[in-house]
Amino acid sequence: MSRTALLAWLRRFRPHPAAPSWREGVRRAAGALVGIAVTGVATHLVFGGTRDIPMLVAPMGASAVLLFGASESPLAQPWSILGGNFVSALVGVACARWIGVPVAAAAVAVALAICAMFVCRCVHPPSGAVALTAVLGGPSVHALGFGFVATPIAFQSMALLGAALCFHALTGHRYPRDVVAALASARQVAQHAAQQAAQQAKTFDALTCEDVMTAADHAVPLTMARHAAWERLHRHGAHALPVVDEARRVVGVVTHRELAARRPEGGVRLALGLGLGQALWRVLRRRTLEMEETVEAVMAAGVHAVHRGAPLASLVPIFADHAYYEVPVLDDARRLVGVVRHSDMIRWLHRHAGAASLLAQAG
Template sequence: MPRLALHDWLTNFIPHPGAPEWRERVRRAGGALLGIAFTGIATHLLFGSAGDIPMLVAPMGASAVLLFGASESPLAQPWSIVGGNLVSALVGVACAQWISTPVLSAAVAVALAISAMFLCRCVHPPSGAVALTAVLGGPAVHALGYRFVAVPIVFQSFALLSAALVFHALTGHRYPRAAWRSAAQASASGAPVRPAQQLNAGDDPQRLSSDAFDALTCEEFMSSADHAVPFTMGRHAAWETLRRHGVHALPVVDGAHRLVGTVTHHELANGRRAGFARRLWRGLWRKTVQVEETVEAVMASGVQAVHRATPLAHLASIFADHACYEIPVFDDARRLIGVVKHSDMIRWLHQHAGAAYRDAARPLADAR
């Protein structure tokens, strides 16, 4: 038994198999190259004559990994890099001036920087290195004092972010990512999770007749989400998956099966039905900068999703307002566990509302 437990623990160190296609890898690496080059050149042209301003600080390399290599991450969004680097630089400079012992100053700076980033909701891992640089950067950095916050940190953060925004836009990649939007939060509803009683395809909704509509939760009514696709899947493969399942949209998940978006037939078809001139331009462009072909590039911004304990009645307004065919359902860890289809809801309402109307109309018929 301990041997099996050790084996299971060691398997956690195996690299995740999910990786973008080679074209996407080239695109991301090229973006980092251009972003760092632009940031360094801009700093040199504007502040090179000062002599005491570093042309590039090391944390910008780590920020480039996130902005270009993992731009879908919440840690790579605009406020994360600008806000995280700003507060961490302020904390680092303050600790460097107030605490004389370098090791203690560095430890306190990183701890306070993390706390400040959580408080400001701008967690950005490279910002920890910003705090360390302010403490351990040497006499040149210490001589800058609080100027270190504005130049180079804030300036280079904005320069790198600007390069990322332009690069992603020119290569057809959606950035920044919209904040997670959910139709109902479990913490807000406070609804207890009832025993799962899924309504899968082919099941008869009549078996739920004993429950009132308002008492049903999404977990009791949802269907399986076996048509979910990873965000690294190619557009063509996603199109085939959509056609094979006969659905209008595909939930998109990350490596931990957390919901990150949805992609519909409209987004997937846009790349297949372009005119001759558009196809020619894409062909020429693809030879130069390798336009990505992944689901991540075309999936819808944001996602309408609900927690598994959300009352089913709350979904009626979402279906009406957003004209969607199904709503993803996630668990406490935001992992995708199923979908609620509008067709199932309509069938249930038709059967039970129809029965109620028949019962109400029976006395009228008897009165005749």
């Protein structure tokens, strides 16, 4: 193994960067404290201080890590802890009773518990420890027989789950997780990643404007007031706003220059030469008319637009010769469907091999 490959392999041991904030970490730790305390107290109150039933079994600590520390995981959902602990305890007790060699019984118990959890769709990692506890828990656990499944495993699992449900609800955290919605979201993310991978596999010459365009949600209608367009321009952080008609066809563009507020000329002389009331009325009237001016009155016509199927490379001279920040993209009916920003092209070139040679050719 080369040094580079060795270093790349060792980097996989680094901590995961997606750690929760310290506040969230404290919340989760407090939840585990509450959960284990409630489980132990509940076992003591229901079954008393009898030595036959453990007040807490070790696998509950591992379950608490999942229920409070990683509650969004599919392994931490209610059916996972209840079903996983139940079937694993059942398998563990059976192996302890019917296999005389402890090491063999432990190995078979864990293996069969995993199979049972997969069949029942309730995989819960701490349940492997439940199976081991049933085999290696000692005389007190063996004396319980199949009663170990109900007490303490099933009871303590339900107590810990009840504490988790209450704690997450009181702290404003959604639990249990909607697994179906999560799977749908994951599927959408995977599809988006596949689309991006397919897009990146294309060469620059094969890319079309549709491949890299973004939504044109900052477009403004002809009838929009100029001050409203000014606010939208700043809200979106755009350099220009495409202007569209009722059919969403591009008819022009407005920039900071067209939308900048104009000061009424002669305002000072007006105030000095006329009465204060009359001067103020005229200034306010002129300001009102100015604010009500529509985008159509100030827009610049003749904007360059391209069809969605046009090669992306065809935008290079438009960006270079006209100093555009973005170019509108149209469909077959010449309706606005998106925009291609010059930053989108630069980002694509930066991510792909051959970007340097392409920029050299353009220069």
